Amino acid sequence: MSKGINTVRASTIALLLLPGVGYLVLFFGLPLARVVLGSFAGRGKDAPLATLDAWQQLFANPVYLDGLWFSLWLGVAPTLLSLAVSLPLSALMQANESSRRFFGSLYRIPLVVPGIVAAFLVLVMLDRGGMLMRILTPLGLGLPKLVRDPVGLGAILASSWKTIPFMTLIISGSMAAISKDVIAAARTLGASRLVILLRIQLPLARPGITAAVLLSFIGSLGSFVIPNLLGPTYPLPLSVHMWSEGFQKGNWPLVYAMGTLLSVMSIAVLLAYYFLIGFLNRGEAEAQRLGARPRAGASRAPEALNANPA
Amino acid sequence: MALSHAQRTQVWVGVGLYGYLIPILAVPILVVALWSFYDPAVGWFPPDILPRSLSVSAWKEVLADRQIIPTFFLSLFVSTVVTLLTAVLAFPTAWALAQFPFRLKRVVEIFVLAPMIVPGIVVAVSLGEVFFSLKLAGTVFGVILVQTVGTLPLMIRILAATLESIPNELILAARTLGASPRAAVMRIALPLAWPGFMAGGLLNFIASFEEFEKSFMVGAPKVQTLAVRLWAYLGGQILVLPTAAVVTFILLIPMLVIFFVAERVMREDVMAAGLGKL
Amino acid sequence: MDKSLSIRQLVKDFGTTRALKFVDLDVPAGSFTTLLGPSGCGKTTLLRAVAGITDPSSGEIYLGDRRIDRVMPEKRNFGLVFQTYALFPHMSVEKNIGFGLEMRRVAKPDAQRRVQAALELVGLGHLAKRLPRQLSGGQQQRVALARAIVIEPDVLLFDEPLSNLDAKLRDGLREDLRELQRQFGITSIYVTHDQSEAMALADEIVVMKDGEIVERGTPVDLYRRPAYRFTAEFLGLTNVIAADIAGSRCLLPWGAETRVENPGAKAAEGVAIRPEDIGITADPEGGGVVTHAVFMGASTHYNVDIAGLNLRVVAAGGQAAILEQGQRVNLTPPPALHLLQTFAPMREAAE
Numbered sequence: 010m011s012k013g014i015n016t017v018r019a020s021t022i023a024l025l026l027l028p029g030v031g032y033l034v035l036f037f038g039l040p041l042a043r044v045v046l047g048s049f050a051g052r053g054k055d056a057p058l059a060t061l062d063a064w065q066q067l068f069a070n071p072v073y074l075d076g077l078w079f080s081l082w083l084g085v086a087p088t089l090l091s092l093a094v095s096l097p098l099s100a101l102m103q104a105n106e107s108s109r110r111f112f113g114s115l116y117r118i119p120l121v122v123p124g125i126v127a128a129f130l131v132l133v134m135l136d137r138g139g140m141l142m143r144i145l146t147p148l149g150l151g152l153p154k155l156v157r158d159p160v161g162l163g164a165i166l167a168s169s170w171k172t173i174p175f176m177t178l179i180i181s182g183s184m185a186a187i188s189k190d191v192i193a194a195a196r197t198l199g200a201s202r203l204v205i206l207l208r209i210q211l212p213l214a215r216p217g218i219t220a221a222v223l224l225s226f227i228g229s230l231g232s233f234v235i236p237n238l239l240g241p242t243y244p245l246p247l248s249v250h251m252w253s254e255g256f257q258k259g260n261w262p263l264v265y266a267m268g269t270l271l272s273v274m275s276i277a278v279l280l281a282y283y284f285l286i287g288f289l290n291r292g293e294a295e296a297q298r299l300g301a302r303p304r305a306g307a308s309r310a311p312e313a314l315n316a317n318p319a
Numbered sequence: 320m321a322l323s324h325a326q327r328t329q330v331w332v333g334v335g336l337y338g339y340l341i342p343i344l345a346v347p348i349l350v351v352a353l354w355s356f357y358d359p360a361v362g363w364f365p366p367d368i369l370p371r372s373l374s375v376s377a378w379k380e381v382l383a384d385r386q387i388i389p390t391f392f393l394s395l396f397v398s399t400v401v402t403l404l405t406a407v408l409a410f411p412t413a414w415a416l417a418q419f420p421f422r423l424k425r426v427v428e429i430f431v432l433a434p435m436i437v438p439g440i441v442v443a444v445s446l447g448e449v450f451f452s453l454k455l456a457g458t459v460f461g462v463i464l465v466q467t468v469g470t471l472p473l474m475i476r477i478l479a480a481t482l483e484s485i486p487n488e489l490i491l492a493a494r495t496l497g498a499s500p501r502a503a504v505m506r507i508a509l510p511l512a513w514p515g516f517m518a519g520g521l522l523n524f525i526a527s528f529e530e531f532e533k534s535f536m537v538g539a540p541k542v543q544t545l546a547v548r549l550w551a552y553l554g555g556q557i558l559v560l561p562t563a564a565v566v567t568f569i570l571l572i573p574m575l576v577i578f579f580v581a582e583r584v585m586r587e588d589v590m591a592a593g594l595g596k597l
Numbered sequence: 598m599d600k601s602l603s604i605r606q607l608v609k610d611f612g613t614t615r616a617l618k619f620v621d622l623d624v625p626a627g628s629f630t631t632l633l634g635p636s637g638c639g640k641t642t643l644l645r646a647v648a649g650i651t652d653p654s655s656g657e658i659y660l661g662d663r664r665i666d667r668v669m670p671e672k673r674n675f676g677l678v679f680q681t682y683a684l685f686p687h688m689s690v691e692k693n694i695g696f697g698l699e700m701r702r703v704a705k706p707d708a709q710r711r712v713q714a715a716l717e718l719v720g721l722g723h724l725a726k727r728l729p730r731q732l733s734g735g736q737q738q739r740v741a742l743a744r745a746i747v748i749e750p751d752v753l754l755f756d757e758p759l760s761n762l763d764a765k766l767r768d769g770l771r772e773d774l775r776e777l778q779r780q781f782g783i784t785s786i787y788v789t790h791d792q793s794e795a796m797a798l799a800d801e802i803v804v805m806k807d808g809e810i811v812e813r814g815t816p817v818d819l820y821r822r823p824a825y826r827f828t829a830e831f832l833g834l835t836n837v838i839a840a841d842i843a844g845s846r847c848l849l850p851w852g853a854e855t856r857v858e859n860p861g862a863k864a865a866e867g868v869a870i871r872p873e874d875i876g877i878t879a880d881p882e883g884g885g886v887v888t889h890a891v892f893m894g895a896s897t898h899y900n901v902d903i904a905g906l907n908l909r910v911v912a913a914g915g916q917a918a919i920l921e922q923g924q925r926v927n928l929t930p931p932p933a934l935h936l937l938q939t940f941a942p943m944r945e946a947a948e
Binding site for chain 3 (some may be wrong): 188190191193194195196197198199200201204209211212
């Protein structure tokens, strides 16, 4: 095989991939495999090699089933709330360059704030005796229980607090990538700002929006600290159960079963994302790219066109 | 007409954006700040909206805690090492992904994405037990290793996106001028990828500094990062608000400093490129 | 309704830079006016102000007798054709074209008919269902044109629409564009930096520089009788020569004599002679020497050193012998020359 300037040996590629991929295989892939396999392990001295014990415990016990639903709830609710806030925020940021620059840096602050602190902020503001209550009481208004409440509102709010800037970053970036000429064209054709948002910006930013939603859901699904500090005492999400079953009771196979279940759910969401993206429009990612960067090129032979003008 | 259309839009946009920022961000942080200056002699009970007097006693108490300052520096140390380690590990992989089409590329991309998809606590638990048997649990080294698992995927993706945007012609030009492949990468690609390093590096540092689950599972109770320490303060039986407020600020202030000094590095386009499409 | 466009004292500031300096312009209804100038002269800013995409800092714009500078772009009923085509990438060709009609709440069957008619007009009737990325650049621009025309706009605005196309496509589309405009009689403003394009298209060319209008006129007028040196040099090749003027007599540095057709022009700045207007003949006693000769097929371009000047001379093709480098020549000026005036740009600072 002749070696041109562009030929690269497979061994070179493997060598390049080794540090990063190798590290992940070693410290992520293998341990994860251990977790999955470990969920089929037995406990105790006379334990059989492979058993469904842990899985049975997981699915038969209503405590854990409630925990599973609660985990899903704590994943979905903050994501929906954040989406409802991020979309208008991202749209507003596109509207004006100067406010975008100033605001653009400030709104990202929660990204650097740890989840614990977010939980603490919710405690300070929204708990009984917290600041919001002190402001509302003289006005004659009351506040529902927001910390350690059965629905997990406090936890949802804290998660959303962290997720909103994250989503806004991605969605706003996707919207900003839309060519300004396309927006201007829509305006001169008579589209109001709302129509532009709904018919142009959202469709073209859809891959980014979907990715943001996905990552947010997964992040909230496995969150430990926030539900631990703000959530109700029952039900507990699986992540908290994992901690107590593991470090307090040592029932590792059960912990691994929970971990495997959470992982499977997350991966299922990723696969659903790929399916949606691939299904909806094969070339949509490319269409978005083309909408973003104008092709400063002349003609290019399209796939199946015969004699046509220009 | 008092304001042009563009100016009116600007007003509405400002209202919307700051209407979000002030109650959600500015007020809570301000309240926590006030709590850190709680005066135990007077207290701050409802229905007071503002404290009647301030005191630095909570600050003094926390800073006198002999463990806080070392913990702070430990967190700094860990995060710095994690950031550097991640950058070194991520670059070759990102380079391979950005420059060369190869058959298993999509598989590698998905595998690299996986640690971001699998919930952090699962990763933490999986490593917790392994490290325990390797005697790495409760060591700083162990904490560094486990945090890197979390930061590596994002760095690889951000670097790959940055490297992809470098036109291939530049590398080819360097090669035709006599540069070996390695020299072309180190002298041309690496400097041009600097924005990606900065953005990814900063994100990694921050993510590592504030990380909880993995550091907790692997490090506690012997090795505590600042975030883990805060959890101890918050999750205890009795919540002492002023103390927790002080520790919160000790955790928060460096982050805010880094943030404002270098926020322009956390560019939208880099983030969108690294995370916008999976 | 009167569809003429009037621009009065338009100013646009970007921070401390003044991109448009008190521009006054009248565009007659149904005419095709080109804004021509180098990059940064303000032509695109002016177009965008007329479209409503950019808000002017001060000044007024009228359509007929209706003031429109405060009207939002979506209400102006102007068609805009962009250099980057700006087609909606996620919509088919027919949806793109129909978008403006949808915004105007035109009934579906009507809209469909009009979209199809517009497609036929630009010769793309069979591509209705395609997506923009499946079309060539020229086709995309035709779709953009159809999209702008189908809404029956009061004014058509073109922002260097042919710059992204290669030369062959450009000519064809240029002709079709002009033909359509003529057919519908829509008042049009066309921005370009390409002087040959401006001359080929325009009823009237408006030459701009540094945010103001230098001069305006028909292509023939501006080419043959430019008032200013800037115009003369921007529109094709020219030689600007300092000459001795006495009344209407003009004495050129190498001794040739000719007439000036606009004597008494104030603040004169020399004469402009087009290279093709200079006669060149081989003459062993001649005062000029050919320094450079390039055979271009239909013509030959010469550089001639004469009387301390280096002049461009273009000789038409035909059977005449090609002169060589180093050959001595005689240059004959045209019978009448145009005197250039000094252009006085507006002050930089804001009032």
